[in-house]
Amino acid sequence: MKMPAGIFPDMAKQLKSATTDFHRALDHHEMLRGLLSTPISEVNYTIALTALFGPTEALEIALSDYLPLEKFSPRAALIAKDLQDLKAQLLPCSIPLPTFESESAIVGGLYVLEGSHLGGSVIAKHLHHHSTISLPCRFFSESEGYTRWQRFWNYLTPRLPHLNQEDATEAAKATFSFFIAHFDECAKLNRTRKAQLNSHLGL
Numbered sequence: 001m002k003m004p005a006g007i008f009p010d011m012a013k014q015l016k017s018a019t020t021d022f023h024r025a026l027d028h029h030e031m032l033r034g035l036l037s038t039p040i041s042e043v044n045y046t047i048a049l050t051a052l053f054g055p056t057e058a059l060e061i062a063l064s065d066y067l068p069l070e071k072f073s074p075r076a077a078l079i080a081k082d083l084q085d086l087k088a089q090l091l092p093c094s095i096p097l098p099t100f101e102s103e104s105a106i107v108g109g110l111y112v113l114e115g116s117h118l119g120g121s122v123i124a125k126h127l128h129h130h131s132t133i134s135l136p137c138r139f140f141s142e143s144e145g146y147t148r149w150q151r152f153w154n155y156l157t158p159r160l161p162h163l164n165q166e167d168a169t170e171a172a173k174a175t176f177s178f179f180i181a182h183f184d185e186c187a188k189l190n191r192t193r194k195a196q197l198n199s200h201l202g203l
């Protein structure tokens, strides 16, 4: 996605370049693989949403006080509603949250949550064009993409001089790692369930 030059501050550029590899580990993770497949299967879509729910909810509870609710609505409830329609259970996150001990660290964590809207818009388009079945997609289709991303950085602009770039970067990395650790746990759980089912069926 092309961003207009000059609008995004150094902090945004630094966070992006420091976390590119983390993002790659996340968007290539086996838990999310189903989101951009063609065609999209209900099972893989449900697996991806289930994995996204726990860490999104935990981070929103920990961090969302920092942003005005009316401009930055939390989104875990949208995943929960989609999962309810898919008749899937909600899987809470058992990985300990990173510590967000300073305003800079909170901003680093929010960078990850808010940035996920950019991917959300891409996924919503993919779902629209490639799903042959009707899937509940409030979470992705209500991503505000680049508009919210710009709003996020506009909101932060007056605060940036008080923030420490290094602390924000460390927190952003820890937040990505938190998602990755939870996805790894989900993958393990899925493998165990599959093995149990196979053994039950005598396969």
Ligand code: HEM
Pocket (backbone or CB within 6 Å): 001, 002, 012, 015, 016, 023, 026, 027, 028, 032, 035, 036, 111, 112, 113, 114, 115, 116, 117, 118, 119, 120, 122, 123, 179
């Ligand atoms: C299959 C899943 C995903 C896809 C396809 C995807 C795709 C994208 C795309 C296309 C962008 C815009 C990149 C750019 O402008 O250079 C983006 C940005 C971003 N995504 Fe994802 N994403 C995915 C999952 C996630 C998840 C789960 C998170 C975090 C929980 C996340 C966090 C971010 C962040 C923080 C940015 C902002 C990067 C920046 O600083 O510009 N993404 N993503």
